[in-house]
Amino acid sequence: MTLKICVAQLNYCVGDMPGNAQKIIDAARAAYADGARLLVTPELAICGYAAEDLFLRASFIEACDDAVNRVARELAGLKGLTVIVGTPTHGNTGRGDEAAGGLRTKSMAVQQRHNAARVLREGEVIATYAKRELPNYQVFDERRYFTPGQGICVFEAGEGESAVRVGLLICEDAWFEEPARLTKEAGAELLVVINASPFHVGKGNEREVMMQNRVRATGLPLIYAHLVGGQDEIVFEGRSFALQADATLAGRAPGFKENMFQAQVERAQAAIKIIATTEPERGDDAELWDALVLGVRDYLGKNGFPGAILGLSGGIDSALVLALAVDALGADKVRTVMMPSPYTADISWIDAREMAHRLQVRYDEISIVPEFDAFKASLAGEFKGLPEDTTEENIQARIRGVFLMALSNKFGSIVLTTGNKSEMATGYCTLYGDMAGGFAVIKDLLKT
Incomplete structure (x- = not known):
């Protein structure tokens, strides 16, 4: 009656879709061998964050699709494994359905892009979720690149008695009440939030407080998967974490380093409990030092x-x-x-x-x-x-x-x-x- 979940808190490189896909494949195989049946990657893991105007290139989105399909193919043989991959997606919404005898022509289509996540299982995409709330402040410019999603995403992870209904949210969605509320109403028993949220001093605690508010509002336990790494002038510190249904901390991954953060979801009668390890906090000065070191290392390393x-x-x-x-x-x-x-x-x-x-x-x-x-x-x-x-x-x-x-x-x-x-x-x-x-x-x- 236990579902083991692994958060692939890894350092993904912007534009390196083949390399990022391989990281996810390797992480999934290792997690599966260790008993995990749900692997979670951060927001836009397949392409890195933030890809900025690369999102506007159709060929870039297609390359992301190819990379996600490769992940699905190579993990097809891992029976019972579900993988959440953060990725940009595109789709068409028609205009003028009455024209041309009701047929929609290519020139009548409006190209849309979404900040999304694909849910993969045994070689298939079983669900796709598009981020609903698009931030447009500080370093964020997502309304320039993406169209807001409208739906919700609830899927089952695990098998038999260990199966859990997972509700998926992306970053800013979890800062608002409605997406989580609708997800619970659709039958979710556990919230999984994938993120790429830049570091500033004290930001880690701010995130945990915000997610505690979301847990209190829904009564659902939560797992927060966060990106780690530097990209140009911003740094993502990791520090993925899990919260119990009463909003207490169940576990926390280390900051500023790659980590395969593991959490066990156990069902006792109707209640769900999360078991995970907690990395101690290092203090503001130590985190600031770690952020600067990571920023230098990744700027030089990723740019050669x-x-x-x-x-x-x-x-x-x-x-x-x-x-x-x-x-x-x-x-x-x-x-x-x-x-x-x-x-x-x-x-x-x-x-x-x-x-x-x-x-x-x-x-x-x-x-x-x-x-x-x-x-x-x-x-x-x-x-x-x-x-x-x-x-x-x-x-x-x-x-x-x-x-x-x-x-x-x-x-x-x-x-x-x-x-x-x-x-x-x-x-x-x-x-x-x-x-x-x-x-x-x-x-x-x-x-x-």
Whole structure:
């Protein structure tokens, strides 16, 4: 009388449908061998999140369809296994049914796209659910890409006495009362919510509170499957979880790492109980560190950069970015450069060398004095009679930016900038100088 469920909290790559499909296939086979009969993947797992304007390409949606069909084919032999795959879908709704003798022509069709999920079992798609509530705030722009769904999705997972009627929701659907209420009215005994919800400090607890509200409103236990990984400027932290029917926490997966989160659904008379393990919370500072490390690792890894390079100043910002880069990539993939000028204090040299030594990264010193003197000489006529000020200090910053970008172009490593949010907000940073680079690691952290 037990249904074992596995959440494939995995790091899916945008646009790599074959690779994402293989991840799901491998996860399903491993989960099945371990006794699971329902595998749940996060929102849009087959294509990665967020694919942005790729969603507007018919060929992209077709490639997603092909990948889902491949998952269905390759798992067809796993008897009794149900797999939920997050994927975009397309379909046509007709206009002008009376025209052409009641036949609908291709030119009369309106192409629709949905943020959806396919429910697979033994080689077949047994159900498709389209997300009803489309977010259009912060980083979300789903109304640009998708049409809201209208239906509900309830299906049976497991066999015999262990079978459970599962109601499926996608992310924002669970923030509203109606989708879950309608799903319960259709006979659901368990809510499964698949998600891709970007991280900010405290977001994990916010999600759990919102889902507790949904559980209290419906009286149904809930399993929340969440994406993990970095994509451009956003990070998904995982932390999938399960709630009992009384809204207490049944279990939680670790954050910021891939995990096959397992939950056992047991039926005792009419009641359903979930048994799972709970990963302890790490605190806001630890989660923030994990998010930054994951963001750096995935930006470089998914875009194919061989490593990172950054300029060391001896200050706390470059020290922080260096430590994050080493945690994310390993010391062997991080290079540091100190570029002294006439304004460089001795303590800057000392601290920069100490940082590099402690973290065992490559460290080079390249003087920019000749270039700085050349700039001053070229501008001497224009600046005649004027005192030195931030103009000259900004010139040194811009020389450093040119040097770092030259090293990046020559060797392929990406330049990590070291400016924080307070500096960006107040303009206390140099255009084409310390803002030059390919990835701004701490641009969303206040100086404090």
